[in-house]
Amino acid sequence: MINDFFNIFLPQGCLILFILIHLVLSIFISPKYHRYARPISCVGISLGIVLLTTVQTEPQYFGFKNAVMSDAYTLFFHFLILLCGFFVALLTKNLVKSMKQNAYTFHAILLTAILGGMCVVSANDFISLFISVELLSFPTYFLIASKKGYFSKEASFKYLITNAVSTGVFLFGVSYLYGLTSSLNISEIYETIIEQDPSLLYSFSGILIVLGLVSKLAIFPFANWVLDVFKGSETSILAFLSTIPKIALFGIVCRLLVFSLGSSFELTFVIAIMAIVTAIWANTYAIREKNVKVILACSSAANAAYVILVAGLVSEYNLSTVIFYLTCYVLMNLGVFAFLNITESNGIGYNLEDYKGLYHKNHGLAVAYAVCIIGLAGFPITSGFVSKIYLFSGIANSGLIFLPFLIAVLLLTVVALYYYLKLIRPLFETSENANVNILSALFSQKFVLVVCTVLTVLIGVYPEKIIELCKFIAYNI
């Protein structure tokens, strides 16, 4: 047990240590030192990234009585989660400022959520998976509710209710799978299934499990929460919500699909239908919407739908496209939310009109934001273009049956283009009231925005190294 801890669990252990530090400090330290909470979190997360080098991955390492596993796949996802966690922690300054003595508690919760995300990816057992998912979800309720005012509480409650229902669905599916295979271990189930003939009941349990898990990605049956939650939360929390749960749950869902749920046609078909319905709903909803955060909520749901559609067509190539798309998407999204964080701290609202003419006084920030949005829309020179082609080549390679899905999804990206253009157009317009000010941005906010933009462009110009890495991970799962 102790060996397992040192072999694969050190990054998580480091996070646990820093959570404890935060909790202790929150009790004993004077409220006027609240500004140290953020640096401590950042140190903890960067230490976690450093400790990733100690994790054993070759070829696969099963620890804690097969409850936790570690390979190149989990390592990459852990890295991605920690990187996003680092960026999110950097963006929390303005939120924490208003909290005073609660700052340390807030950061403890944030780190717990990141820890939960990491545990979700590396779970190798449905029990540990369930606990990890809850470890990710519970802090998220508090994070959403951390903003002052009524709407954040409502959003938090809505998210709680949706998640409670979806957890029930997930456990129902797990119970069926346990009944069929009398095992809860993901890799053992895989072996059992290969020996038996997969039955319809087996597909059914797979559908329920995936359905329960993807609710946190805002996929169709449980998609509505995303609008209220995005509307009610603070932007740094949105940066968290649109990245870390996504990475974690896509990580585990893709592996479940490859490992144990296999590629039964029913499952693929149900996932495809869910994805298409979500994409249609999200993209059409955003057309008339005027609130930036709600538009981004729709974009988040739509992107998740594209990814889950490709992930459902299980193959190693598709897995590599999914990993690459997630990497690019997460970076662009963080850039967008970093910009919104800057405007939010400058007292600018969330309506499209509020952004009018920002370009004329803030060339750099506005262009960086525009690059991220253009990337989300899938235009060239950004990683969005390459990842779009690469992701959809996965559908094209899966056979002609899925061609209608490919065309439908691509046509929906046209709809998406409309609202992405709506997001950047006001910035370059001339404002009538002409009282646009120079935005004051903290170094950390600018840092996140610039790093995300530069990476977006760099991956767009030269994607080969990252794609190779994704392929290596996907083919060695």
Add this chain to the structure above:
Amino acid sequence: MEHIISIPFLIFIPMLVAFLLMSPFFTNNEIVIRRFVKTFCAFHFIYAILMLAFFDSANPYLTTIHFWGLDWIQSMGVKFSFKIDSVGIILTTLTSFIFMIAAISSKLNIRKNHKFYYSMLLILMSAILGIFTSNDMFLFFMFWELELIPAYFLIGGKWNTSDNEDAKKSAVKFVIFTFTGSIFMLVGILLLHYYNYISTGVLSGDFADVLTTSIPTAIQYLIAICFLIAFGVKLPIIPLHTWLPDAHTNAPTPISIVLAGILLKTGAYGIYRFNYQMMNETFVNIAPILAILALINIIYTAFVAYSQTDIKRIVAYSSISNMGLILLGLCAYNAIGLGASVFHMVAHALVTAGLFMICGIVYLRCKTRDINELSGISSNMPRLFGFATLIVLASIGVPAFAPFIGEITTIMASFFSEMNDVLKFVAVFALPLLIVSSCYMLKFLHKGFFGEIKESFVKVNDISMHEFVVLSAITIGLILFGIFPNVILNLMELG
């Protein structure tokens, strides 16, 4: 032949200059920016002419750029590879010329946001040059999408003090139409890429590596139709054309010149590159249907143009009509047809640039584009009248001007095409219907320039120096290619 320096230089220098312009280190002085861009475009044109002069159609310019020894996206076999063949070199030089004209004519039309405007113009230039030179399907697609963002801002941006709600709407319309088209192109490319891989075992997006022979016929047709939709939006082929009149009318004059002069040609070039060259088995069977669509293009839009009252709309519809002729040349599927088609692309680019220039000049001075409100401006704008007469005569196909050669050779090629009798039928119908074009063009000249001058137009000035330069460059081009068509046709090995 490897041209590691020259081709990327030709394509990417405009983009680098655009980034330089956008950077905060560059001055905000409008005159400096304008002169800098004009000078740059002039040098670019000279460079393009030099590349044209040293071009040898047996050895097309070809280069592949590797990044640290790897292809661009090695996992999908996508190369960063460029090739300029004889069609490419003609269109590249034309692009350079049209953008030079657009940069010069921007002076009076653009009053605001100079930095942003000129950098977007140069990025658009890079994208279009990339389309004409890329040698890989995915690279082609990349440039095809890259052109949308600058075009969106150029059409819909606020470049002067007047209200531009319509311009914004038509910019969105343009982007949505083209993006929808390019979705079908992406589907086609992905399918072609995949089926080429499973039938030949070569994972590549290179035009030369794609062999369609072993792909099942039904899928070939599917792919070909996807490409036709994509390029049919840009060309435009009739039911997909509704974005064009709006975009061309509401854009500022230099952008109208670029749109009609070059952007539409990318659609024709795409059909040539993808359908005509790569999917040639299906193209032989699709061509008669396309020819009929081309005929509809020619006839329908000619009549629509006749009924318009906005002078820019007349020119915009005449562009669609002429693009139909270019499509007909490609449908003939013989060497003369291709040569005629490319020749007419050049001729039409010059004519339409001139016509939009004239519309812009008239609108700037008279503040109206309604043909019924214009009258008699020839009496105080004699130089503009002279140019207008020459260009209008050229556009209706009077001999000694370039479009005459283009129209006649296209229709000849279609008539002598050995593919299908439909083409002969189309040729027979298209020729007399070209008369309609003279109707609307002469109406444009007649109503606008002749007659009693209105009082409000008495104080209007004649054209200024830079407008004179642009119009004379266009006119010289028209006459030059009208008298010596072999300058272009020789390159196509049709002399």
